[in-house]
Amino acid sequence: xxxxxxxxxxxxxxxxxxxxxxxxxxxxxxxxxxxxxxxxxxxxxxxxxxxxxxxxxxxxxxxxxxxxxxxxxxxxxxxxxxxxxxxxxxxxxxxxxxxxxxxxxxxxxxxxxxxxxxxxxxxxxxxxxxxxxxxxxxxxxxxxxxxxxxxxxxxxxxxxxxxxxxxxxxxxxxxxxxxxxxxxxxxxxxxxxxxxxxxxxxxxxxxxxxxxxxxxxxxxxxxxxxxxxxxxxxxxxxxxxxxxxxxxxxxxxxxxxxxxxxxxxxxxxxxxxxxxxxxxxxxxxxxxxxxx
Amino acid sequence: xxxxxxxxxxxxxxxxxxxxxxxxxxxxxxxxxxxxxxxxxxxxxxxxxxxxxxxxxxxxxxxxxxxxxxxxxxxxxxxxxxxxxxxxxxxxxxxxxxxxxxxxxxxxxxxxxxxxxxxxxxxxxxxxxxxxxxxxxxxxxxxxxxxxxxxxxxxxxxxxxxxxxxxxxxxxxxxxxxxxxxxxxxxxxxxxxxxxxxxxxxxxxxxxxxxxxxxxxxxxxxxxxxxxxxxxxxxxxxxxxxxxxxxxxxxxxxxxxxxxxxxxxxxxxxxxxxxxxxxxxxxxxxxxxxxxxxxxxxxxxxxxxxxxxxxxxxxxxxxxxxxxxxxxxxxxxxxxxxxxxxxxxxxxxxxxxxxxxxxxxxxxxxxxxxxxxxxxxxxxxxxxxxxxxxxxxxxxxxxxxxxxxxxxxxxxxxxxxxxxxxxxx
Numbered sequence: 001x002x003x004x005x006x007x008x009x010x011x012x013x014x015x016x017x018x019x020x021x022x023x024x025x026x027x028x029x030x031x032x033x034x035x036x037x038x039x040x041x042x043x044x045x046x047x048x049x050x051x052x053x054x055x056x057x058x059x060x061x062x063x064x065x066x067x068x069x070x071x072x073x074x075x076x077x078x079x080x081x082x083x084x085x086x087x088x089x090x091x092x093x094x095x096x097x098x099x100x101x102x103x104x105x106x107x108x109x110x111x112x113x114x115x116x117x118x119x120x121x122x123x124x125x126x127x128x129x130x131x132x133x134x135x136x137x138x139x140x141x142x143x144x145x146x147x148x149x150x151x152x153x154x155x156x157x158x159x160x161x162x163x164x165x166x167x168x169x170x171x172x173x174x175x176x177x178x179x180x181x182x183x184x185x186x187x188x189x190x191x192x193x194x195x196x197x198x199x200x201x202x203x204x205x206x207x208x209x210x211x212x213x214x215x216x217x218x219x220x221x222x223x224x225x226x227x228x229x230x231x232x233x234x235x236x237x238x239x240x241x242x243x244x245x246x247x248x249x250x251x252x253x254x255x256x257x258x259x260x261x262x263x264x265x266x267x268x269x270x271x272x273x274x275x276x277x278x279x280x281x282x283x284x285x286x287x288x289x290x291x292x
Numbered sequence: 293x294x295x296x297x298x299x300x301x302x303x304x305x306x307x308x309x310x311x312x313x314x315x316x317x318x319x320x321x322x323x324x325x326x327x328x329x330x331x332x333x334x335x336x337x338x339x340x341x342x343x344x345x346x347x348x349x350x351x352x353x354x355x356x357x358x359x360x361x362x363x364x365x366x367x368x369x370x371x372x373x374x375x376x377x378x379x380x381x382x383x384x385x386x387x388x389x390x391x392x393x394x395x396x397x398x399x400x401x402x403x404x405x406x407x408x409x410x411x412x413x414x415x416x417x418x419x420x421x422x423x424x425x426x427x428x429x430x431x432x433x434x435x436x437x438x439x440x441x442x443x444x445x446x447x448x449x450x451x452x453x454x455x456x457x458x459x460x461x462x463x464x465x466x467x468x469x470x471x472x473x474x475x476x477x478x479x480x481x482x483x484x485x486x487x488x489x490x491x492x493x494x495x496x497x498x499x500x501x502x503x504x505x506x507x508x509x510x511x512x513x514x515x516x517x518x519x520x521x522x523x524x525x526x527x528x529x530x531x532x533x534x535x536x537x538x539x540x541x542x543x544x545x546x547x548x549x550x551x552x553x554x555x556x557x558x559x560x561x562x563x564x565x566x567x568x569x570x571x572x573x574x575x576x577x578x579x580x581x582x583x584x585x586x587x588x589x590x591x592x593x594x595x596x597x598x599x600x601x602x603x604x605x606x607x608x609x610x611x612x613x614x615x616x617x618x619x620x621x622x623x624x625x626x627x628x629x630x631x632x633x634x635x636x637x638x639x640x641x642x643x644x645x646x647x648x649x650x651x652x653x654x655x656x657x658x659x660x661x662x663x664x665x666x667x668x669x670x671x672x673x674x675x676x677x678x679x680x681x682x683x684x685x686x687x688x689x690x691x692x693x694x695x696x697x698x699x700x701x702x703x704x705x706x707x708x709x710x711x712x713x714x715x716x717x
Contacts (some may be wrong), residue, residue, distance in 0.1 A: 044716060045368055046389035046675040059715070084430030129550065131476065150543040153693060236309030241486030242541055243690025258357060258388060260364060261716075 030271065039267040045260035055071035065244070066268065069252040070264035070275070076159070076248065077227035078265075080166045084223055085216070087167065087176025093208075096182045106179070121236035124165040128237070129154055142237065155245035158238050161247060163232055170226070174219045181215030182208070217287035221280055228276045304636070318615050319401035322350025323359045326418040331635050333680060339622050345615045349533040352625070356380055367392045367607060375610035376619055378430060378602045381418050382671055384487070387605065389675030394606040398618045409642045410628070417670035419603060426605060428624050429641030431584050431632060434661070434668040438553060439531060440562040443470075450587040454595075456500070456525060459560060459588050463535040466559050466605050474557065474573065479535030482562035484526070486689040489545055489672060491681050492598035493562060497522040499669045500589035500595030505684070506672045512680060512709035515702040523691055524698040527536040531694055537677040541692035554578055562587065564638065568657055569637055584657050586664050599668035601641070631715030633658070676716040683708045 041056070042050040060066050095106055112120065128151040133182045139145040152158045185208065193203050209216075231250040234240060240247035249272045256265030322332045330349055335345045344430050350373075351579040352359045363377050366388070387393050399405060407415060410429060419427045428661065439452045447466050452460040463479025483489035487670060495505060503518030513519075529536040536545070537552070546624060553561035556577035561567070571582045586594040604623055606616040623627060629640040639661060645651055646662040673682060687705035690696050696704075 026591050045364065045392075046386055047716060048403075094600060113391075129541060130537060131557075150538040150542060155695075158542075237543070239486050240686070242693040243486070243695055244686035245690075255678075255682055257677065258360070259682070260368075260390070 033123040035266045035269050035273075038262055039264075039270050041263045043115045043261075043263035045262075045265070052263070056264050057271075059264065062241060065247070066249075066252065066271070068244070069249050070271075072159070072246060073228055073230065073249045073272075074275070076163065076166075076230055077224055079163050080170070080227050081223045083163070084168045084171045084174045085220055087171045088178055088219065089216075091171065091175040092178035092182055093204075095179055100225045106206040109172050109175055111172070112169050113176075115169070117169065119232045120138060122170075122171050124161070125237060126234075128161055152238055153242060155242065156240060162230075162233055162237060165237065166227070166230070169233075170223065174223060177180065177215060177222075178212065181212045184215075187212045188274060195216050214287060217283060221283045224283070225276050226281055228272065228279070293533055294579045306560055309684040318347040318375045318612055318619060318620070319373040320619065321350045321363060321377040323354060323362075323378075323408070323655045325354055328636060329373065329401055331632075332413055334698050335623070335628065335631075337617060339686050343616060343618055343622070347619065350374060350614060352451070363387075364457075367609070371608045372607075372609055372611045372625075374613055375607055375616045376604060379427065381429075381599060381601050381603060382677055384418055384603060384605075385673040386675045388426045391607050391667055393421075393615075394608050394610065394613050395426055396428065396617070396620070400425065400626050409644045409645055411641060411665050411668075412626075412667065413666060414599060414601070414641065414670075415466055418549045418673065420597065421673065427603040428605075428620055429601060430623055431601050431638040432641050432665050432668070433490055433564050433566075433639060434567060435492060435562055435587055435665060436564060436569060436595035436597065436661070437585045437587045437595075439579065439583045439585065440559050440581055442581040443559055444583070452583060453560075453588050455592070456497075456588050456590055460529070460533050460535065463559055464533060476557050478552065478558045479533070480529060480538050480560040480562075481552045481558045482529075482536065482540065483546060483549055483690050484530070484536075484544050484689065485541040485542060485548075486685045488681060489683070490688055491522075491660045491684050494523065494526070494598065495669060495671060496562070496587055496596050497526055500587065500593060501525075502590075502593055506674070510672065510674060512672075512713060514684065514707060514709055515699070515706040519554060523688060523702060525590075526688075527691055527694065527698055530593065530692060541621050565657075565661060566637075571661060580618055595665070597664045599665075599670045601639075676712055679712045680709050681714060 040052060040054070042052050042288060043054075091109060095102065096108065099105060115123075126132075130136065130148050130150050133148075133151070135151060136145070136148040140148065150157070151161050189207050189211075190203060198206070229250050230256070232247045234246055234248045234251050238246045240251055249268065253265050253268035253272060256262075256268060320332075322329065324332075329349075333349055334350045340347055341346070353363050354450055360380070360383055363374070363379075366373060367387075384393075387446065400407065407425075414429050414432055415425070419425055419429060426502060439451060443466055444450075444452065444462070445460065448471070449462055453462055459480065467477055467479040469703035481492050482486060491677055497503065498519045498604050501518045501522045503516050503522055505519075506511060507513045530538060530540050539548075546567075549558075549561055550567045552558045553563075553567075554571055568582070568584060571578055573579065583661060589595040602619055606613055606620065616633065622708050626642065626644065628653060629642045629645050630648060632638045633640050633645060635656060637655065639658070640646070643666075644663065646659055653661055671677065683705050687696075687701040687708075691698050
């Protein structure tokens with residue numbers, strides 16, 4: 001069976017890999033390298049270009065606004081991923097059971113995921129709005145609150161509002177990935193375990209979770225990388241406010257690009273990339289991918 | 293596979309050909325609402341017919357930030373296109389400092405082009421950079437006070453307030469009474485969310501108290517006592533007098549404020565001139581009951597209006613600057629400026645249009661705006677303005693949120709603004 005591949009030799013194999021290699025170089029490695037290269041310069045539209053070495057990174061380390069947005073971004077990423085994976089697991093387990101209308105339910109769960117982030121952010125804007133928002137309307141109608149609440153008015157309020165919007169939006173993604181993982185677990189294992197007299201929790205902990213782990217890690221990895229780049233939601237809902245308390249790293253970097261400081265903006269982007277990259281490596285190590 | 297490779301090569305060569313295509317036409321980059329872009333398209337056609345100079349319009353999106361980005365990329369890479377573009381007034385400092393704009397003084401001197409018809413203060417504060425004239429205004433904008441004429445009358449006021457204290461008194465009185473009928477009624481709506489609009493509002497409060505954002509030398513002067521007092525007053529509007537809603541500092545941008553007022557739930561509104569025709573449109577709850585006035589001031593000091601608007605400039609990298617200048621003259625001519633008002637309802641950059649009889653008949657509120665624009669104050673014309681603005685937005689918004697005192701906020705803002713200045717010296 002391997003005869004065909006061997007006959008073509010190494011050139012054939014590499015030939016097949018070449019398009020992928022070029023694609024990765026052209027669309028991933030080059031832009032990252034280019035951004036890193038730019039970050040070594042003072043590249044400001046209205047000043048002469050100058051090589052700075054690592055000076056932009058030293059400025060970054062001393063920049064309290066950078067650290068504040070890094071803290072916000074990490075907190076947001078961990079909070080949202082934890083909630084999404086927790087809820088996603090529960091939904092996936094439920095949807096894996098033989099429920100009536102299962103097909104419809106599975107489709108319905110996907111709806112938030114199918115909506116573009118910017119649009120779902122606009123929808124949440126209408127939920128949180130102080131004057132005519134759905135949340136305040138319901139709370140007042142139900143008599144829970146006597147007057148409207150300014151949801152985005154405090155640092156924590158804004159943080160939790162963003163978190164909720166993100167969890168609503170991306171839990172379906174985690175659910176679907178985990179559901180696929182669940183379906184790959186052979187039914188016989190559960191039947192055997194039932195014969196052995198195990199209860200639901202034992203089966204979950206001893207069969208489902210270990211076999212789901214690779215898929216779970218992929219879901220966590222994807223979600224973490226995505227959450228670390230959070231931009232649209234913040235841009236629409238708070239624009240970093242109140243008082244800069246919800247500025248995400250990508251929004252922070254964006255503001256420098258917008259004011260034509262490409263060097264420092266690139267340094268922020270590289271820092272953002274490094275955080276996501278090192279977390280990914282960490283996860284992959286934890287999941288022992290690559291090695292058997 | 294082969295087909296795909298060929299296809300790719302064909303696409304890439306096509307791309308290269310399009311990028312390096314020999315240039316023969318003027319290009320003008322402009323964005324905005326669809327009806328605005330359509331208007332510009334017609335205008336370029338008229339220009340082409342009239343002068344025989346071919347011109348292409350490149351459509352840009354509506355969003356201001358995206359329009360800016362769409363210009364920065366070709367200019368930074370020294371492209372010949374676009375030859376001409378419109379700029380938001382706050383970009384001009386940076387565009388000029390980046391040497392992306394062609395000075396216009398040569399043409400003006402040679403042709404004796406008259407500058408008198410334009411708002412003098414706008415030219416001096418926005419279009420002149422280091423002594424050189426590098427742009428011309430196409431239309432202007434400024435903050436205004438909208439008020440409910442019917443309600444002022446009901447509470448016994450004959451004219452809109454001239455001082456902030458008067459505005460507070462009037463709003464408190466009306467709000468207390470009207471809340472009994474309408475729990476959602478507010479005294480005064482303005483823009484306090486963390487975005488550029490907050491800087492305009494802040495500048496207006498500050499200037500109407502005799503304060504300023506920068507010194508004459510262009511250094512930040514954010515924590516002047518007058519400024520602290522003004523910011524303290526803005527905080528009080530929300531937290532002490534409670535005549536501005538709590539979401540002033542989270543959600544209140546132009547449209548949010550306009551909707552609050554237009555739904556009949558607000559006595560006073562700070563907004564740009566665009567809100568006028570919408571308030572007076574069919575279906576508006578306040579139609580025929582809206583008045584317009586200059587913004588109030590502190591004590592006996594005059595009020596101040598933040599200058600907004602768009603300006604036209606010629607790229608330094610343009611390969612047809614003389615033809616481009618013809619287009620600049622065309623756009624700023626009496627005829628086209630009048631068309632801008634009549635067609636789009638924009639406020640012309642030429643003072644003489646405000647006295648035009650036909651214009652006055654269609655827009656009876658326009659003559660009142662003339663005085664507002666004549667005294668409008670500019671945001672700092674600095675190359676690193678976007679970052680100074682970001683600092684002001686963040687700290688002023690934090691003070692409005694009640695997280696920090698006005699003095700501490702502006703002290704911190706001043707320190708950060710000085711750091712910004714040092715970073716870009």
